[in-house]
Amino acid sequence: MNRIGTFSNGKVKVLGRYLAYTLLICTAITTIFPFFWMVSTALKPDNELYRFPPNLVPKKVMWSNLSKAWSSGPFNRYLFNTVLITIITTSITLLLSSLGGVAFGKYKFPGQKILFAAILGVMMIPPQVTLVPNYLILRGLRALNTYWGVIAVSVVNPFGIFLVRQYMQSIPDELMDAARIDGCSEWMTFWRILLPLMKPVLGTLAIFSFTDNWNSFMWPLIIMDRQEMYTLQVGLAFFRGQHMAYPNLLMAVNVVAIIPVLVVFLLFQKYFVQGIQLTGLKG
């Protein structure tokens, strides 16, 4: 390579770099703009909604929209339902996944491989395919319009079992043996020794489970037909039907519904990325 060649090559590289950087920033702004618009709309007074050209930022910031919107529907109840379902489902998912992961990663039993493959295979069944029979089963169990109806269908997470199993394989068996020699039962070994070791993997699983359940819509929509059992997402869709003409109020409740997800995302961003990269299975 001659010197002139490297020089011009370098120049092209710098130029290309700036171009790429500009492109990247523009795309990123476009990506985030809808959220900006959501907040902006939420804080606009009614008379600024239908204006051309629209104000990018409201001239008069209506913080009162947030409380006004929140109190124009039973949103406290929706929030309570969502929080309850999310917490219970996430906790049970973590427990079942860690138990399952330990069973596959730290024990040997006949039929283990086939069972593991079967559980992963179940992951391939789209839940939309089992919508009707699952509805009928829950109807038969008299679990329509109950929290358990939503929870029971969402707690089993083959992805979680897979994640814990992978993680368990890196933990030496000696730890369990030592606990057993000290007189721990199998359950105590799991609870006292293995569970604390799983913190990182359970953290990843917890945030995925949290967002999945917080955002979940289709299943609660089908199971809950009494308004006091609606989750936040179902309640939002219902509220939309009544307040079509007030996008500011609709966006105001939307902002409140997104905030918990945003907070969890900002706090645990690293785990989201790790979780996806770990398996590539979670969308």
Added chain:
Amino acid sequence: MNKSAKSLSPIRGSSWLRNKQYTPIAFLAPTLVLLLTFAIIPMFWGLGLAFTEYPLLQPPRFIGLENFRRLMDDPVFWASLRNTCYYIIGTVPPRIILGFVVALLLNQAILGRNLLRAMFYFPVIAPLVSVSLLWQWMFNTHFGVINSLLRLIGLAPVPWLTSSKYALTAVMIMSVWKTIGWNMVVFLAGLQGISPSYYEAAQIDGANSWQCTRYITLPLLRPIVLLALVISTINSSKVFEQVYIMTGGGPGYSTMTLVQQVYHSAFQSYEMGYASAISLVLFAIVMVLSVIQFKYLGDRTDE
């Protein structure tokens, strides 16, 4: 016996373990019961229901292939099938290509990388219903911000969600926006797994950055592309929330999708058998698509 060689099975030998062999079964029992009740039994039951007439208030009645014959003559079903296909074809390539491009750009050591990555990723975890409501407002024909922008640059407003010509496109735009970040993260993981020595060697041979991308990055990323393609396709074929919120399947049936039709048949018309037949078609499509993609891209990796 070398203790560090890991398969120190708890079952082998020692007497204190003998009664512990049921432990893993006990640990798995709740999971298995739930999987059986809410995944495996429903799958077979759904298969059976597809051959019945079941208006919910009366017990199911076996009617053979009648549901499938009805499907063949149902214009709504064909519209759903066509829209679902359009949706897959229209959203999968852009989300993968854009996700890949963003990942390539973000794979360099640049200022604010983590912030940019977070900006691209946030739509992925934002609630689908919330962002659908948001985009519905942005797509509003008269007052939506998108048409305002078009008007500002002198273009005519587009009746995004109120015309059967544009509604599906609008839903697709929103869906691509929502999923670019996911593909980006998957591709970034793949890119970080490629050893820099390949690029160094190529540079010594005088390859430019396009050639590096074309002949090193792309072939090495093929398994990741496959993964992204399969998962994106499967997810696209199940599109529901966006359509339910933004258009309700309309105008006409222009945005009706298969899952939307399953929902309508089952929970609005209470035709459980017919809904199961549509579910079965959906399931078949998902399976066929996965197999084709694995086969096609799987073979190419052997080259």
